[in-house]
Amino acid sequence: MPQAKYFGEKRNNNQPRWLVLHHSWTDGPVKAADAARAFDRYHTQEKGWDAIGYHFVIGVDGSLALGRHPGTNGAHAKGFNTRSLGLCLVGNLDQRVPPHEQMSTLGDLVRRLMGEHDIPASHVIGHRETYLLNRGLTLDQIDSLSPAELLSRGAGKSCPGWNFNLMRFRNRLASDPGNEALDIVEAEATLAGRDEPSIPPRAMPAEASHPPRMTAEPPEWWV
Numbered sequence: 001m002p003q004a005k006y007f008g009e010k011r012n013n014n015q016p017r018w019l020v021l022h023h024s025w026t027d028g029p030v031k032a033a034d035a036a037r038a039f040d041r042y043h044t045q046e047k048g049w050d051a052i053g054y055h056f057v058i059g060v061d062g063s064l065a066l067g068r069h070p071g072t073n074g075a076h077a078k079g080f081n082t083r084s085l086g087l088c089l090v091g092n093l094d095q096r097v098p099p100h101e102q103m104s105t106l107g108d109l110v111r112r113l114m115g116e117h118d119i120p121a122s123h124v125i126g127h128r129e130t131y132l133l134n135r136g137l138t139l140d141q142i143d144s145l146s147p148a149e150l151l152s153r154g155a156g157k158s159c160p161g162w163n164f165n166l167m168r169f170r171n172r173l174a175s176d177p178g179n180e181a182l183d184i185v186e187a188e189a190t191l192a193g194r195d196e197p198s199i200p201p202r203a204m205p206a207e208a209s210h211p212p213r214m215t216a217e218p219p220e221w222w223v
């Protein structure tokens, strides 16, 4: 675990049964600790929340930062905040593939949290899937939808980014839970058919911490 402290204390009895993945839709900051501080500032000062909405932040460089206490309900995915942990990947993964280091840390973290909370791979989901899960669709039904169909049916966000194939990520977690996170990275890179991106270290605008409601077109390679 990273050495940094959580933002805020344990406030209630969050019961993590799901892991919900997000992306920040920003280019940076590169380091998770810097991003977590920026998100905390935004969520407390602009939105008036108790603390940063996510429980973990994963930097572009693969660093990991603690967010709000895992025993405290999150503020990241309507309908799931009392029964999940929110994990935010820094970066705009609508436009870029998550870097190798970031996916490696995510894979390690997800496997650890699955073990600690007895969460199955089928409960590792993206924020974009929560909208339709809330409406009673199954993940199989959701997986069969294109991004355009997801949006038209009410998915409000792309999290954790259109370049993140959640079905493939879950299949990898379920089929070989002991393997290296590296395999997950390769699956993602293959899917997108691109090289790993390099995300320029740019200051994150203070007003940004999460995708706006989706208006962008999904990527062409998605079928």
Ligand SMILES: [Zn+2]
Binding pocket: 021, 022, 023, 076, 127, 128, 157, 159, 210, 211
């Ligand atoms: Zn999200």
